[in-house]
Amino acid sequence: MFKKSNFIERSLTGALSFIKGSIFAEGYASRIGFLQSLDPRIKAATFLLFLLQILFTKNILVLLYLYALCLMLAQVSRIDLLFFLKRTWVFIPLFSLFIAIPALFSIFTPGDPLVSFSLIGHKLTITHQGLSGAELFVTRVITSVSFVVLLSITTKHFELLKVLRIFKIPQVFVMTLGMCYRYIYLFAEIIEDTYLAIKSRVGTLVHYKRGQHLVAWNIAYLWHRSYQLNEEVYKAMLSRGYAGEPAVLTDFRFKPKDLVWFIFAAIMFTAMRKYG
Amino acid sequence: MDDIIFELKDVNFSYLGKYPALWDINITIKRGEKISVIGANGSGKSTLLHMLDGLIFPDKGIIRAFGKELREGDLNDAGFSRNFRKSVGLVFQNPDIQLFCPTVREDIIFGPLQLGASKIEIEKCLEELTAMLGITDLLDRSPHQLSIGERRKVAIATTLIIGPDVLLLDEPTAGLDPLTTRHIIDLLNLASSSGKTIITSTHDLHIVEEISDTVYVFGSDKKIAAFGSSSEILKDERLLMEHNLVHIHAHRHKDIVHVHPHQHTDHH
Ligand SMILES: Nc1ncnc2c1ncn2[C@@H]1O[C@H](COP(=O)(O)OP(=O)(O)OP(=O)(O)O)[C@@H](O)[C@H]1O
Ligand SMILES: [Mg+2]
Numbered sequence: 001m002f003k004k005s006n007f008i009e010r011s012l013t014g015a016l017s018f019i020k021g022s023i024f025a026e027g028y029a030s031r032i033g034f035l036q037s038l039d040p041r042i043k044a045a046t047f048l049l050f051l052l053q054i055l056f057t058k059n060i061l062v063l064l065y066l067y068a069l070c071l072m073l074a075q076v077s078r079i080d081l082l083f084f085l086k087r088t089w090v091f092i093p094l095f096s097l098f099i100a101i102p103a104l105f106s107i108f109t110p111g112d113p114l115v116s117f118s119l120i121g122h123k124l125t126i127t128h129q130g131l132s133g134a135e136l137f138v139t140r141v142i143t144s145v146s147f148v149v150l151l152s153i154t155t156k157h158f159e160l161l162k163v164l165r166i167f168k169i170p171q172v173f174v175m176t177l178g179m180c181y182r183y184i185y186l187f188a189e190i191i192e193d194t195y196l197a198i199k200s201r202v203g204t205l206v207h208y209k210r211g212q213h214l215v216a217w218n219i220a221y222l223w224h225r226s227y228q229l230n231e232e233v234y235k236a237m238l239s240r241g242y243a244g245e246p247a248v249l250t251d252f253r254f255k256p257k258d259l260v261w262f263i264f265a266a267i268m269f270t271a272m273r274k275y276g
Numbered sequence: 277m278d279d280i281i282f283e284l285k286d287v288n289f290s291y292l293g294k295y296p297a298l299w300d301i302n303i304t305i306k307r308g309e310k311i312s313v314i315g316a317n318g319s320g321k322s323t324l325l326h327m328l329d330g331l332i333f334p335d336k337g338i339i340r341a342f343g344k345e346l347r348e349g350d351l352n353d354a355g356f357s358r359n360f361r362k363s364v365g366l367v368f369q370n371p372d373i374q375l376f377c378p379t380v381r382e383d384i385i386f387g388p389l390q391l392g393a394s395k396i397e398i399e400k401c402l403e404e405l406t407a408m409l410g411i412t413d414l415l416d417r418s419p420h421q422l423s424i425g426e427r428r429k430v431a432i433a434t435t436l437i438i439g440p441d442v443l444l445l446d447e448p449t450a451g452l453d454p455l456t457t458r459h460i461i462d463l464l465n466l467a468s469s470s471g472k473t474i475i476t477s478t479h480d481l482h483i484v485e486e487i488s489d490t491v492y493v494f495g496s497d498k499k500i501a502a503f504g505s506s507s508e509i510l511k512d513e514r515l516l517m518e519h520n521l522v523h524i525h526a527h528r529h530k531d532i533v534h535v536h537p538h539q540h541t542d543h544h
Contacts, residue, residue, distance in 0.1 A: 030379070030416070157378060189420070232373045235331045239368075240387035240434065241361035243354060247389040249382075249398070 028153045033077035035154040042258040044163045046265035047151045053272050054144045060132075062272050063139040070146045077154050088146045092138060104130040157181065161246040175244045179230060186233070187226040279307040281442060281473055282328055286337035289323060293335075297323040299498040301337070305475065307441075310468050312484045312506065313477040315494030316520035321477035322369050324494075325444045328475065329366040362391050365440035369447050369477075371431035375419035380411070380430050383419055387438040401437050409433055409459065424451045432460065442473040449480050461486050481521060485510060493519055 029036060035043060054066060074084045102108050104126050111129030118124065152160065157178075164174045282305040289298040298320045305311060313321045326332050327339060330351050339346045341360070351357045365387075368374040377383035384406070388398045406412045409429045414422060419430055428451060435443070443464070449457045457480075464487050468474050476487050484491060484506055491509040493516075495501035502515055509515065516522045 027378075027418075156382075158382070229373065232370075233376050235326070236368055236374045237376065237386075239329050239331060239361065239366050240438065241358060241390035242386075243357060243390065245390075247392075249385060249389060249395065 028077075028079055029156045031078045033079070033154070035073060035077040035150070037257065038261060039252050039254055039258045040155050040159045040163045041166055041252055042254070042262050043155065044151065044160075044167070046262060047147055049265055049269045050147050051144055053269055054140055054147070057272065058136065060136055060139055063136070063143050067139065067143040067146065070143060070150060074146075074150055077150075079150075079153065084146075084149070088142060088149050092142055092145075101134070104134050109133055156248070158246045158248050159250075162248050162252075165246065166252075171244050174246070178246070179234065183226060183230045186229050187223070190226050190229070280340075281305050281307050281342060283340040284327075284334075284337065285340075287327070287334040287339060288336040289327065289332060289334055291323075296498050298327070298334075301500060303492065303500070305473065307473055308468070308471050309473055309475075309490060310464075310488045311473075311475045312488035312491045313475065313494060314479065314481070314484065314491060314509075314519070314521060315501070316496050319494035319496055319519070320498040321494055322446050325366060325446050325475065325477055328442075328444055329364055330360055331366075358391060361387075362438060363440055364442045364444065365435040365438050366444040367432050367435045367446060367448055369450075371424070371427035372420070374431040374434060375427060378418060379415070380417055380419055380422075381415040383430065384415075384433050384437055387434060391438065398437075401439070405433050405437055408463070410456075425453060425456060428452060429456065436463070436467075440472075443467060443475070445474070445476045447478055447480075448476060449478065449483060457483065479521070481510065481516070493521075495519060 050066060050069075054063065057063060071081065071084070075081060105124055109127055109130035111127035113125045114128050114131055116123060116125040155163075161174050161178050164177070165171065282303065284301050284303045287298055287301040288296075290296040301320075301324070303324075313324060315321055323332070327334070328341075330341070330346055333339070333346070333348050342363070344350075351360065375383050377386055381402070384402055385398050388401070403412075406415065409432065411426065411429050411433060414426060414430065419427060422430065428448070432445075432448060445464075448464075449460055452460065461483055464474055464476070474487065478484065478487075488506050491503060491506045492500055493502040493509060496519075501519060502509065502512070513522065
């Protein structure tokens with residue numbers, strides 16, 4: 001019974017630290033690997049090409065090929081594959097639930113019936129078109145999510161912000177993005193801490209109802225608290241001379257390796273546009 | 277006139293317009309002074325330091341810094357703000373707020389990088405400073421995985437590396453072991469003897485005499501309750517008691533409980 005009573009809290013903090021781990025795995029950015037050694041500008045530009053390709057293509061083979069490429073890149077960038085798969089597939093159920101699964105059925109995707117069954121008196125039919133559409137969708141999501149996660153965990157936070165600035169994204173936008181990023185981090189962190197604090201105060205023997213109550217109270221309070229903290233952190237950044245323009249230590253420098261990689265990506269992009 | 281760094285005239289400030297934090301504050305701080313701000317919890321010490329650092333601005337009254345009135349708009353000016361940030365550095369009371377980069381190294385070099393220092397210079401300062409504070413081993417760790425005392429040392433380093441003329445420190449020695457406290461005091465005195473202005477808020481009465489010539493006592497009404505030379509203030513037991521700065525120790529001699537106020541003016 002007590003196991004059950006902590007379930008909500010456990011899954012909540014679990015989910016948060018999972019998200020924290022996926023988005024903020026900064027340790028990978030300082031490892032020595034292929035993607036980490038590329039010029040961040042080139043890396044971001046080529047990843048953008050891949051993402052465009054993923055959006056345009058209707059060919060599942062192209063998507064699978066790109067996904068394989070992404071996993072390979074993760075491998076040569078010394079990223080633990082299991083970690084990477086776990087962190088990227090976690091987003092799939094979320095998307096699937098709302099888009100892919102409904103799309104399976106004939107109501108949303110009319111076409112040739114594949115299987116039919118009835119559920120609470122309604123006849124439901126999964127169509128061929130629906131199935132392949134859902135397949136395409138899931139592959140597209142997992143591939144683009146993987147590329148985005150890969151870019152963000154192999155690039156240092158401030159370098160990424162700086163690249164955005166180089167790409168002429170307005171300062172206000174980059175600054176806001178930076179704040180959001182930290183905000184989510186603080187939020188996750190506070191939840192973890194508060195959970196520990198509550199546990200130490202009331203012990204693990206929280207009654208089911210009371211546990212629920214604590215969680216409800218937490219969420220409102222925690223948003224507020226992390227918002228406040230975020231403002232304080234912003235003050236601390238100002239105090240040390242931050243003026244919205246991220247500065248980084250390493251100069252961005254093109255190396256022959258960057259050129260080779262860029263040419264490779266560009267050739268692939270054109271080939272896939274043509275034959276994909 | 278030139279050597280007046282900060283001048284606060286009848287300054288009032290409240291958070292969100294309803295939680296008063298500073299009330300009728302008048303302070304003048306000259307170049308090279310060593311100042312302590314003491315007072316009970318919630319008496320406005322941190323608020324004062326934030327104001328001196330140009331992070332918040334008076335609701336009423338004025339603050340002048342380096343002979344010029346300090347207004348919010350001025351700090352939006354890139355040139356002025358850069359100069360001001362280079363000359364004034366604040367160590368926040370809560371190191372968790374001050375440290376926001378993924379690694380200690382990135383955090384320490386954040387300030388000088390933003391302020392446009394050269395790379396060679398930054399590397400050199402980083403090496404010296406971390407050696408002095410004994411945190412070289414922590415450089416590649418995440419600040420959030422350090423002990424509280426280690427975090428505080430890193431937080432101090434992030435401000436010291438900017439090399440500001442005016443150092444504002446919000447309870448810099450809270451949670452530090454005696455030896456590290458000693459290091460910090462030595463560091464502050466070194467900085468002071470090279471002409472820097474040092475303003476520290478603290479509850480630690482036994483460091484007050486070493487790190488300050490002048491002491492301001494803040495009351496729970498957010499006003500300045502008293503100020504004077506550090507030896508004068510530290511002698512005034514009644515004043516200190518009134519502001520929660522000494523505590524009562526009870527001893528048992530044979531069968532009689534003997535109570536006397538107890539100041540932390542020296543180590544025991
Ligand atoms: N963010 C805030 N929002 C609202 N009120 C605040 C905020 N920060 C401080 N205050 C209030 O302002 C007053 C002064 O706070 P301040 O932090 O300056 O005190 P302090 O002397 O530094 O205390 P301590 O010794 O606990 O650090 C307190 O009454 C506090 O409740
Ligand atoms: Mg304080």
